Amino acid sequence: MNTDLPPKPDPQTGEPRPPAAPGHFNGRREPQPYDASKVPSGPSAALEWLYGTRKAGWWSAATIVVLIIVFLMLKSGLDWMLYWPMWLFIAAVGVAFWFLPRNTKMAAGADWVNAGGDVVHTYELVEVKTSGTPGSWELILKDQRGNVDRGNIADYQQNPLLWDLVFNGIRHSVAVGATIDPETYRVLKLDEYPNPPRSRRGDTGV
Structure with missing residues (x-):
């Protein structure tokens, strides 16, 4: 895997934005309004979120x-x-x-993600794995604090900017020794060279 890793975004501003992560749903997403009752919380500001409508x-x-x-x-x-x-x-x-x-609830900050379970610190992961079959892969993340969170990869990728944040943390964690099996490495396309950063929420670019 490329060890020339992009920087970790600032927890409050989200800048600089991570490179575009590999995925199947890389088109522009219309931003959802912030709804505190639907956006899972985390240790710092939620920069991106997704909930079912x-x-x-x-x-x-x-x-x-x-x-x-x-x-x-x-x-x-x-x-x-x-x-x-x-x-x-x-x-x-x-x-x-x-x-x-409509039951899908996800949120991510610069260094955390919550897909409806525990808040997982994405730059402190000790294990990254997947289960399921193509089209319904579940991503399982475990951090140094013992927190575990599970979410469908297709759900993450519905909001490409959220997936970018999560994927960047995964890349950093794997680079410093997080456990990952060959199948998960392939599913996440971790060997692909990172693309240019996406535009921020609400911009016309992708």
């Missing part, structure tokens, strides 16, 4: 329904469309995914 629920539900229909068409042609319990199943899955994303 009704709009996110609709997108998740529509996406999963389309994927199921495409899969069934590829596997069984059009015959399954005459089987009404299958439509009931698809509707039930869609409704479930409409609710689930």
Whole structure:
């Protein structure tokens, strides 16, 4: 891994912003308003956050329904469309995914992240690992204080600026000896050369 690491951002200002982290959702994200009831707390200012909304629920539900229909068409042609319990199943899955994303709560500061569990200090990690399968990887972070936090990588990457902050801390921790297995190293794309920094929240650039 490249040892020429970018600097740690200032806890209050978030400057300088970390380089863009590798990921699948690197487009510009519309910033969410700050809602103290939905933004997990940390030891310093939350610079980036993500929480589920009704709009996110609709997108998740529509996406999963389309994927199921495409899969069934590829596997069984059009015959399954005459089987009404299958439509009931698809509707039930869609409704479930409409609710689930609204429970997502994440926040990150310059040197911490909280994905709904413990506050983990990202520059003090002793273990970085993943579990799951492609498309649903769970990231598990453990710091020197024994705090452990878990979050879906796809959720982190919905807010690219939040993911940048977390990824920069992971890079620093791995560089100084945090435990990481080869599969997690590959999933996080830690061998990729860092991209230029992103623009700050609300700017027109990415």
